Amino acid sequence: MKNRMCDMFGIEFPIFAFSHCRDVVAAVTDAGGMGVLGALYFTPEELEIELAWIDDHVDGRPYGVDIVMPASSAANNLDGVDDLAGELEKMIPDAHHAFVEKLLADHGVAPWPDDGAALKTLIGWTDENARSHVDISLDHPIRLLVNALGPPPKDIVDLAHEKGVKVAALVGRVDQARTQKERGVDIIVAQGHEAGGHTGEVTSMVLWPEVVDAVAPTPVLAAGGIGDGRQMAAALALGTDGVWTGSIWLTTAESDLTPLLMDKLLDAG
Structure with a gap:
């Protein structure tokens, strides 16, 4: 066509x-x-x-x-990915971290790396x-x-x-x-x-x-x-x-x- x-x-x-x-x-x-x-x-x-x-x-x-x-975002007021990752990390409740840790443990999955790499990927x-x-x-x-x-x-x-x-x-x-x-x-x-x-x-x-x-x-x-x-x-x-x-x-x-x-x-x- x-x-x-x-x-x-x-x-x-x-x-x-x-x-x-x-x-x-x-x-x-x-x-x-x-x-x-x-x-x-x-x-x-x-x-x-x-x-x-x-x-x-x-x-x-x-x-x-x-x-x-x-096009316009609060992200543009931060100094790159590292700062944005830190701000995002602060927004995640402790209860969420606990839920994830329990879910992984219950299914025999290794703990999630705590190096911030995942957050930096998500905010690409x-x-x-x-x-x-x-x-x-x-x-x-x-x-x-x-x-x-x-x-x-x-x-x-x-x-x-x-x-x-x-x-x-x-x-x-x-x-x-x-x-x-x-x-x-x-x-x-x-x-x-x-x-x-x-x-x-x-x-x-x-x-x-x-x-x-x-x-x-x-x-x-x-x-x-x-x-x-x-x-x-x-x-x-x-x-x-x-x-x-x-x-x-x-x-x-x-x-x-x-x-x-x-x-x-x-x-x-």
């Missing part, structure tokens, strides 16, 4: 596949869709390795990178960390830069556009979509409550047409609970220009999910 999203990126199908697994990203891109690598959990050094690998496996076909950069969405991801990503031939946490700062949007890279961002409400458009975002990803993500409480079937109408003629990708072609057809019928998918790739042959977790997902239907 062909539509303006296909024309924009030179792809065969308006299917965008978000994944933290480079094999999935490359496989979808090579099949005519658009793979998008989630950068959040990678260090800058690891991200460079992942993107270089993708470059070697997509033969010049288009792919993208998804970052998590807060600081401005400092995201900017390093942007810099590395734009040194590669990516075609799309996506922000999963509100509109990217204007200087990031401008920098991407200077490199010929389109910018997209996720939204869960109509007012967020309008803000994204005003900030210069090229593509709106309207993600309904059914998604495995974190954008909001409005269901997909309600959100998609509302966002399409609110930001026209800006292209909109539908996200949230898309598992097969029927749901994609419904999304297109509601006026979107393609689909943004994530969870469906977890159980593919290319996924790096553990066999145990993959079986659990498949058993859940």
Whole structure:
């Protein structure tokens, strides 16, 4: 099929596949869709390795990178990840620590390391960390830069556009979509409550047409609970220009999910 999203990126199908697994990203891109690598959990050094690998496996076909950069956050008033990790640690009640310790002990699992590394991984969405991801990503031939946490700062949007890279961002409400458009975002990803993500409480079937109408003629990708072609057809019928998918790739042959977790997902239907 062909539509303006296909024309924009030179792809065969308006299917965008978000994944933290480079094999999935490359496989979808090579099949005519658009793979998008989630950068959040990678260090800058690891991200460079992942993107270089993708470059070697997509033969010049288009792919993208998804970052998590807060447009405005109290995090920006702290001195980097270490300070933010300390602030987050203070917010965790002692009862929670006790519950976790008992749960691990009851099931014979080794105690959780007390070095703060886990917290630093969870707060990889600081401005400092995201900017390093942007810099590395734009040194590669990516075609799309996506922000999963509100509109990217204007200087990031401008920098991407200077490199010929389109910018997209996720939204869960109509007012967020309008803000994204005003900030210069090229593509709106309207993600309904059914998604495995974190954008909001409005269901997909309600959100998609509302966002399409609110930001026209800006292209909109539908996200949230898309598992097969029927749901994609419904999304297109509601006026979107393609689909943004994530969870469906977890159980593919290319996924790096553990066999145990993959079986659990498949058993859940």
